[in-house]
Amino acid sequence: MRYFPLFADLAKAHVLVVGGGEQATQKVRLLRKTSAHITVVAEAVTDELRELGDQSAIWVIRRAFLARDLDGQRLVYAATGDRLLDAAVSRAARARSVPVNVVDAPGLSTFIMPAIVDRDPVTVAIATEGAAPVLAREIKTLLETLLPANFGTLAKRAQALRETIAKAVPDARTRRRLWERLLQGPFRRAILRGAEDEAGRILAAELHGEDRLAAPRMTGRVALIGCGPGDPDLLTLKAVQRLQEADVLVVDRLVNPKVLEYARRDAERIFVGKTPGGPTTSQAEINRILVREAEAGKVVARLKGGDPFIFGRAAEEMAALQAAGIGVEVVPGVTAAHACAARVGLPVTLRERVRQFSVVTAATAEGEPDLDWQALASARSAFAVYMGVGNAPLLRKNLLAAGADPATPVVIVENGTLESERAFATTLCDLTDCVATLAVGSPAVIFVGLDWDEAGLCRPETVTVYRRRQPAANVPALDDTVANAEAAL
Ligand SMILES: C[S@@+](CC[C@H](N)C(=O)[O-])C[C@H]1O[C@@H](n2cnc3c(N)ncnc32)[C@H](O)[C@@H]1O
Missing domain, CATH: 3.40.1010.10 (Tetrapyrrole methylase, N-terminal domain)
Incomplete structure (x- = not known):
């Protein structure tokens, strides 16, 4: 381990940031999570830094860096974007034994900045000694997902209880077990979902040594x-x-x-x-x-x-x-429709062209769906059908009977977002055939009325285009209305 992890106490400490661009602004944003007195030295600064200066939240000095700016500083950041100037700041800081961090230059730095997961007062710092910052970001993302946003509330609550619990439970081992129960069990869950009364009841039951079963009934x-x-x-x-x-x-x-x-x-x-x-x-x-x-x-x-x-x-x-x-x-x-549309690059609304989009189901407890076929058949209609694979022939028949254009575009996404995902682009006229020939199974979403290649956004490598090869007259099981509509194609 070359870099030893430490947490610096910056309460009321003086910290210097040299540079006024975006990178310096990012450092200031981070430092403002502490109560450090922040000084920025730069000839030009971003609007954000200028506004913070105007509000007296930080101190902005608009001139070139001088070595004496380091006097009294606990830490210094060099983020000037000018390598020579950064190196000069680094030299001056090291000469005065002030810890220095130069952005993107570990060789000029005496400390480095970890990726941070902030659940104040719980802070997780992740570093790879510069070997692979992408991995540090991956770990950060993972932890951000795993730690509830209000995890810090639990820690603050524990902090507030330390004295009470130390007095109530003098034996160290018993106390440790109590902390484990509180911070890993129902008390923790109550705090994290904001159920303060329930947390209070659990705590009282624990502290008064009551049998947990005899404790007030916990509501699930x-x-x-x-x-x-x-x-x-x-x-x-x-x-x-x-x-x-x-x-x-x-x-x-x-x-x-x-x-x-x-x-x-x-x-x-x-x-x-x-x-x-x-x-x-x-x-x-x-x-x-x-x-x-x-x-x-x-x-x-x-x-x-x-x-x-x-x-x-x-x-x-x-x-x-x-x-x-x-x-x-x-x-x-x-929802499945949104995820499936995203997978194949199929916008479900398009400015000026598709102003409404609905979701319908082709399955009902009674069997045949009682949808508003006239409305769905309209040329302006765009919709996603859930649970529609089994009823695809019925869907096709009713839409064509209600006057839908047989050439209406149809996209089917089966097992969307899973490894077994398949997607097909066809037409309303070919829907039944497509489902049967390609053995489309459930779960699948059938999009109707969204022109998959019109917007030029659809990812063609993800979609198989299906057009029936047989002439319309050879397609079995079409009623007259449908056959007439197809004949008009
Ligand atoms: C009972 S519904 C549940 C819908 C779910 N609540 C939603 O919002 O996605 C089941 C239907 O959702 C659709 N579905 C669910 N997961 C899917 C997936 N991974 N790919 C395609 N369709 C899916 C299918 O139409 C399936 O028949």
């Missing part, structure tokens, strides 16, 4: 979490945080198993959902499971594909939970 709660279309990288930060808090996961069929890796290993897993032609858990049963687990005082993560509010039956689960007096939170997710 449920988060309905949108887990996106499959790619775990599309999870939101909040989804990951809620996953980590959960005691029990109630998991839908379409949720990628990789998503579960973000949950605690000891979290119980209950798999529910509807496999076409396979085992099915009824919605009523899922509702019962959610209520049962939450009433047992557990933190429940209900994992759903895509977004919970888009064909996700979240409303029914919310109603059941609310009727049972259980707190429920909805964590939005990336």
